[in-house]
Amino acid sequence: MTFDLLITNATIVNADGAVRASIGIEDGTVTALLAPDAVVPDAVRTIDANGLVAIPGGVDGHCHAEQTTGAYRSLDTYASTTSAALRGGTTTIIDFGIPDGTGQTPIEALERKIHLVSENGARCDVALHGSVITWDDSTSAQLERMAELGVHSVKMYTTNRGSTMSDDDTIVRVLHEMVRLDGLAYIHAEHDGIIHDRTTACADRGAIGIEHLHESRPEISEDASVREILAVAEYTGAPVYFVHQSTPAAVDAVAEARGRGLNAFSEVCPHYLLHDESVYSGLAPEKFACCPPFRSSSDVAGLRARVNRGLVDTLSSDHTSYDLAQKREHSDDVRHMPHGLPGAGTRMPAGYTAMVVEEGLPIEDFVALFSANPARVNGLHRKGAVAVGNDADIVLFDPEERRVVRASDLHQDSDFSPFDGMELAGWPRYVVSGGHVVVDAGEFADPGPVGRYIGQAPFSERPGITRPASVVARHAVSA
């Protein structure tokens, strides 16, 4: 037998534990895990992973590519965003088909994105979430068509009135449909009435520039909206997933709901773990224009504690590639800025540094957040673990290696990173994606347009979220 690729002397860390083995890869699939003392088989290429940790390639469940937000269009293509993701150890992204505000229907938005994955040369595998803004007579049939295409998750926003916001009737109906069609609702939860009231008050006193973003969207707006949606989820029986949770109270609300038996999931993003609202009084506050905004330092500490206790399911980038010129065009009025931060390439080092290096989270638990849980929650069966039969998506890294973040190194189609100048650990040395070595001794090796559109399994066919034993044990100790 001759493998296409053999990774020897690997310390493999999956979400359920660590093992030393050699990894054999054929036709883009892991076909063998060999004991360390086994005879070394033939391979076209062998990588010696001595001293490196091997984890499953990252699955970024929330990554915007080729995104339109109001008057703004992000600066990327599928080719560039997937390349940036690969450089940062992410081998699968899940993007969104969001109607662009020009009369596009949800199914048109989704089918266009599926087409663009190949048309615009994705470098890694891409799955998609659908999105519904306003319910009409055709929505049921459109959701059925999405399910046929392997899209069993639908995103809705409780804020952004006049653009992507869904009203209560739409949210209730779509959640009923998620039960009927065996899907999962993705929710951006911020209470629009509170935000509108506070934003108007800020504008009235002349405090509506980017340095006031956090004042215009208070914590309670997120907590209130999460609780409302959880009530709708309980009423309909639909599973719900909350994107980019930024407050401890919002995470606690989801954990409580799970305790009552709801299927409810929490996502955090690395930027909410590494920065607090003091960024808005810094030199370049435009680099931190995102919704929800950055929170207080005590919220950041509380959020990290909840990740450490296993209350959070996934770590996603919420990547969007706007540049500083776009951010600065209307930085005197946050209501007209394009929100969203580039982060596809820094999800691994930023999350690893915040949680493993600074909080002592075991690497197994980081793998759960970074890869295993996003794969499971989103129904991507061949992803999220280094295991025989899975796609050969593997990251090798030296836990001791640190680098200073420079936007120009990240190739994220933006001239800034929210982590500019920070020294982070957890950078990939090698990345294997679908069997291709795409980061080779630290250098990007473009595999060409090999990325595929991949469908999700229906919700009921997704295995439960494994809360690693270490988390359960530590939670018991601290309780």
Ligand SMILES: [Zn+2]
């Ligand atoms: Zn987003």
